[in-house]
Amino acid sequence: MSHSDGVSDPDAGTEAGATDASADAPTGDVAAAVAAIERGDPVLVHDAADREGEVDLIYHAADVTPAAVARMRTDAGGLICTALSHDVCEAFELPFLADALDHPAVTDDDLGYDERASFSLTVNHRDTYTGITDDDRSLTITALADAAADPAGTEFAATFRAPGHVHLLRGAPDGLADREGHTELGLALADAAGRPPAVVVCEMLDAETGGARTPADARRYAEEHGFVYVEGRDVLDALRR
Incomplete structure (x- = not known):
């Protein structure tokens, strides 16, 4: 379509080998x-009834203000975690928690919903005080978004300390092709929105x-607050590569 006249030419063909980007573009709820996510609003994502069966409130990490932290802890109520892509975690040498700790209680063998948990370290930004306040967690989370946008330009240990009050999650190496958790669903949405690979997920509890x-209750919450609700299976169908 020409930006000058706004009219497409129905007779204009597509060059051989060229693809129509709109053909693969997500539609509907996705x-x-x-x-x-692109404009900075949260979304609610239900993974699957045969997985965790939970709905997470998901933000892009760069948009997590103190008010957003307050919403997650009061309206959602679950654990506030920051998910980073596999490549970002590799750049910062962030381990799986199960690999980093040597204790008999540390195991992924008996998870009911997946083969392995995504948990890595817990961190605070070095400029925080206790690290738990809405202000402190917002600072830590938005700094993680900055780090994900520029791993090469970030000295992780100089910026963050562990342990802390923000739980890090490692994305699977091949994203949704490897794992279908909220970590990967959120990161896939961020990627589709053209944003750095850092999202915050928090379970919606009753x-x-x-x-x-329940998904029905979470959908009602989304409608009441003007948020988007989406099923994980639809994200998988649209964004899994």
């Missing part, structure tokens, strides 16, 4: 979720039942 919020 497109809305990608657009939300204070009345003591369990996870």
Whole structure:
């Protein structure tokens, strides 16, 4: 389509070997979720009924203000974690927690929902005080987004200290082709939005039942707050490479 006249030529062909980018572009709820991440809004993602069966509130890490931390701990209630891509974790030599600790309790052998947990270190930014306040966690998380955008220009140990109050998650090497967790679903949305590979995930919990919020309840929450809700299977269908 010409930007000058806004009219496409129906007779104009496509050069041999060229691909139509729009053919692979996500649609529906997935497109809305990608657009939300692109503009800095959170999304709600349900992984699958036969996996964790949980809905996570997901932000791009660069957009996690103190108010966003407050929303996650009060409205979601789960663990606030920052997921980084495999390549970023490799650049910073961030291990899987199960590989870094030598203790008989440290094992992934009996997980009910996956073969391996994604947990790595816990960190605080070195400029935080206790690291737990909304302000402190926002500082740590947004600095992690900056680090993910420029691994070569970041001295990780000079910027962050461990242990801390922000849990790091390692993305699988081949993303959704390797693993279908919230870590990879969130990172896939960030990639589709053209943003650095750093997202924050937090499980939506139900204070009345003591369990996870049901997908129906989480969808109602999304509608009430003007957020996008998307099913993990739709993200997989649209973004798994």
